[in-house]
Amino acid sequence: xxxxxxxxxIGIIAFTFCSNIASGNEIPAGWKKIDANGKFSFYLPPDMxxxxxxxxxxxxxxxxxxxxxxxxxxxxxVLAYPVRASVGKxxxxxxxxxxxxxxxLFTYENTDLRKRPYYTADLSIGDLPNGHVKLRMSISxxxxxxxxxxxxxxxxxxxx
Numbered sequence: 001x002x003x004x005x006x007x008x009x010i011g012i013i014a015f016t017f018c019s020n021i022a023s024g025n026e027i028p029a030g031w032k033k034i035d036a037n038g039k040f041s042f043y044l045p046p047d048m049x050x051x052x053x054x055x056x057x058x059x060x061x062x063x064x065x066x067x068x069x070x071x072x073x074x075x076x077x078v079l080a081y082p083v084r085a086s087v088g089k090x091x092x093x094x095x096x097x098x099x100x101x102x103x104x105l106f107t108y109e110n111t112d113l114r115k116r117p118y119y120t121a122d123l124s125i126g127d128l129p130n131g132h133v134k135l136r137m138s139i140s141x142x143x144x145x146x147x148x149x150x151x152x153x154x155x156x157x158x159x160x
Contacts, residue, residue, distance in 0.1 A: 027043045027152065027156055028045075028152065030045075030046045031043040031044060031045055031046060031152075031156075032044055032045075032046055032048075034062075036058070036060070036071070036073060037058060037073075038160055039058065039073050039159070039160060040073070040099075040135060040157060040158060040159045040160060041156075041157075041158050041160070042137075042153060042154075042156045042157045042158070043152070043153065043156040044062060044069065044153060045064065045067075045149070047064040048062040048063065048064045048067075048069065049062060049063065049064070050062055051063045051068075052070070054072065056076055057072055057073065057074055057075055057076050058072070058073040058074065059071065059072045059073075066141060066142075066143075066146055067139060067140070067141045067146050067149055068138075068139070068140050068141065069137070069138070069139050069153060070137070070138050071135060071136065071137040071138075072135070072136045072137075073134070073135055074134065074135075075133055075136050078124065078128065078131050078133045078136065087106060087108050087110075087120075087122070088108030088109050088110040088120065089108060089109050089110065090107075090108055090109050091106060091107070091108040092106070092107045092108070093105070093106055094106075098123070098125050098154060098155075098157050099157055099158050099159050101125050101126065101134070101159070102125070102126065102127065103123055103124065103125045103126075104123070104124045104128045105121065105122070105123050105154070106120075106121070106122045106123075106124075107119070107120065107121045107122075107147070107150075108120055108122075109144075112142070116142055117142065117144070118140060118141075118142055119140060119141055119142070119143070119144045119146075119147045120138060120139070120140040120147075121138070121139045121140075121147055121150035121154070122136070122137075122138045122139075123135075123136070123137045123138070123150075123154050124136050125137075125157070134159075135157070137153075137154065137157070139153060139154075
């Protein structure tokens with residue numbers, strides 16, 4: 001796939017996400033609600049399982065073998081906003097609101113250890129430019145088309 005077509009697909013995903021966030025689209029039937037220790041909630045497809053937990057802050061990883069989801073609530077460290085351009089190729093940045101809070105969405109691509117393309121949608125909710133992020137959630141996969149799931153997951157976030 002050419003650079004232009006990859007960039008176009010990532011841009012379409014970011015645009016679609018931002019367009020649909022305000023439309024109130026429903027959660028797909030069968031998705032399960034995840035209660036994040038009373039701090040916030042979100043929905044995941046029914047085949048997603050917990051694959052990791054954090055020690056230093058409230059962190060969880062989920063996977064179904066095709067898509068990986070992770071979050072950090074009140075993260076200790078946040079990538080400095082000016083450094084964001086170094087996260088990967090074809091970076092697309094979008095400012096938006098999630099559950100009435102300021103958020104920043106970054107979509108980009110990298111390669112994994114086997115040199116396969118790896119696609120990521122990274123969401124930071126809070127004042128990222130000043131390093132005050134309440135929630136960071138990342139969704140990644142090896143097929144760009146699977147990144148579309150990020151829209152529904154991010155849109156489902158509700159703070160308690």
